[in-house]
Amino acid sequence: MFIILISLVYVWHLRLILLIWICTVVRTILYDIIMNPLDFVILMFLISIVAGVLGSLIGLGGGVVVVPVLTLIFHVDIRLAIGASIVSVIATSSGAAAAYVRERMTNLRTGMFLEIATTTGAITGAFLTTILPARFLFILFGVVLAYSGVAMYAKRHQDRLLAVSTDRIANRLNLHGSYYDEAEQREISYKVTGTKPGLALMYVAGMVSALLGIGSGALKVPAMDLAMHLPMKVSTATSNFMIGVTAAASAGVYFARGQIDPVIAAPVAAGVLGGATVGSLMLGKIESKAIRMIFVVVLMVIAFEMFQRGI
Amino acid sequence: MVGPDRQDKPGNQDEDAPQDEYARRQDEKVRKVETVISIVLRTGVVVSVIVIVVGLVLSFLHHPEYLSHFSYKSLADSHYRFPDTLSGLFRALSKGEGRGVIVLGLALLILTPVMRVAVSIFAFAYQEDPIMVAVTTFVLLVLVSSFFLGKAGS
Numbered sequence: 399m400f401i402i403l404i405s406l407v408y409v410w411h412l413r414l415i416l417l418i419w420i421c422t423v424v425r426t427i428l429y430d431i432i433m434n435p436l437d438f439v440i441l442m443f444l445i446s447i448v449a450g451v452l453g454s455l456i457g458l459g460g461g462v463v464v465v466p467v468l469t470l471i472f473h474v475d476i477r478l479a480i481g482a483s484i485v486s487v488i489a490t491s492s493g494a495a496a497a498y499v500r501e502r503m504t505n506l507r508t509g510m511f512l513e514i515a516t517t518t519g520a521i522t523g524a525f526l527t528t529i530l531p532a533r534f535l536f537i538l539f540g541v542v543l544a545y546s547g548v549a550m551y552a553k554r555h556q557d558r559l560l561a562v563s564t565d566r567i568a569n570r571l572n573l574h575g576s577y578y579d580e581a582e583q584r585e586i587s588y589k590v591t592g593t594k595p596g597l598a599l600m601y602v603a604g605m606v607s608a609l610l611g612i613g614s615g616a617l618k619v620p621a622m623d624l625a626m627h628l629p630m631k632v633s634t635a636t637s638n639f640m641i642g643v644t645a646a647a648s649a650g651v652y653f654a655r656g657q658i659d660p661v662i663a664a665p666v667a668a669g670v671l672g673g674a675t676v677g678s679l680m681l682g683k684i685e686s687k688a689i690r691m692i693f694v695v696v697l698m699v700i701a702f703e704m705f706q707r708g709i
Numbered sequence: 710m711v712g713p714d715r716q717d718k719p720g721n722q723d724e725d726a727p728q729d730e731y732a733r734r735q736d737e738k739v740r741k742v743e744t745v746i747s748i749v750l751r752t753g754v755v756v757s758v759i760v761i762v763v764g765l766v767l768s769f770l771h772h773p774e775y776l777s778h779f780s781y782k783s784l785a786d787s788h789y790r791f792p793d794t795l796s797g798l799f800r801a802l803s804k805g806e807g808r809g810v811i812v813l814g815l816a817l818l819i820l821t822p823v824m825r826v827a828v829s830i831f832a833f834a835y836q837e838d839p840i841m842v843a844v845t846t847f848v849l850l851v852l853v854s855s856f857f858l859g860k861a862g863s
Contacts, residue, residue, distance in 0.1 A: 438781035474785050485815060492821045496750040499743050506743065510829060510845055517851040571840060642822035649819045650856040656793035660811035662785050664761050667818055671758050
């Protein structure tokens with residue numbers, strides 16, 4: 399009893415310290431008072447935990463949260479913010495995939511198969527960077543994302559899972575799978591189709607992420623959900639599994655260009671890894687429909703951002 | 710058109726038992742592959758996060774001014790110098806600089822997905838799945854060549 403009381407006081411005390419610290423930080427941000435590196439590291443670590451949870455749940459990686467926070471709140475140079483975002487994507491991917499693969503939430507074979515297209519796409523994109531006008535791409539990509547968002551919203555009432563697949567490649571490589579859904583408390587088996595449009599979309603996803611420096615998950619999840627008929631949770635978990643490889647393909651470039659600042663990337667990596675571990679424990683328990691709705695909202699926000707950067 | 714899964718319809722009744730045995734063994738192998746890949750990812754993640762945290766602690770120990778009135782902005786803008794080449798990284802590490810240790814941890818984190826792909830090749834070979842071995846080898850080759858392209862492009 400006494401021990402419980404002591405620990406309660408202790409926890410309460412910690413909370414008080416945290417509250418005071420948050421107040422100081424908010425004041426520093428509001429009045430632009432000098433913030434020291436320790437405050438920056440702790441604050442970025444806490445924000446990155448949230449980024450990791452969200453990123454691992456919807457298969458987009460932590461970049462969606464990390465880049466705007468760094469540029470808008472901390473006024474960090476966009477080049478360094480993108481470097482930190484690449485690190486956060488790899489951290490989300492590896493952190494959550496360890497759990498998703500073990501729980502069979504990730505469709506390992508489909509993921510590996512589609513990586514053929516994402517990695518070659520990423521290399522093509524790296525070559526095209528100087529040729530294509532970025533503004534036009536931002537608008538085009540914004541339209542594609544907005545359309546995918548609407549299409550995924552329209553599908554909200556059912557995951558149209560197939561019982562039989564006539565897709566030759568999917569049958570030959572046995573890409574079909576099943577997973578145990580904790581929310582529905584049953585084993586869900588599904589067949590994969592549309593491998594060719596899937597590959598084409600993945601190629602574009604890899605290319606676009608290299609061209610515009612944004613996470614490729616935004617295109618991967620709709621491609622698997624709409625074209626290949628994977629269940630929603632399998633789509634986000636498999637996208638999550640794949641984005642690490644796509645990001646690693648461009649991380650070398652960012653490192654050599656001096657865009658990966660250790661003081662920014664360290665708290666981001668640590669926080670996102672923690673958050674992704676928490677997120678991976680949550681995915682099974684949340685209903686597919688809820689995951690879909692969160693994804694659609696985030697997708698719309700990204701589409702809007704793309705339009706803004708294009709105009 | 711190819712019909713449903715081959716496992717779903719064994720061709721002959723008396724071949725049923727060995728078919729089941731084969732499928733069960735394949736399933737066990739798939740399980741093992743998944744476990745191995747999961748372990749590779751987990752190890753990479755845990756090791757890199759430990760190295761990164763050690764590096765952060767070292768930086769704060771070497772620079773007590775970071776804890777007082779000293780703006781983080783000088784460490785988070787494009788004028789701040791940090792290792793961005795392999796030789797620079799080794800130099801920083803030999804001097805025991807915290808940021809060098811952090812960059813080492815980040816490099817380990819970046820290499821984790823690459824390791825995952827490399828290990829998958831052996832895993833699929835163990836599963837006796839030549840097509841997936843070819844697929845994964847191709848992905849690894851593209852990945853490795855992208856690192857060299859990155860060097861040339863910068």
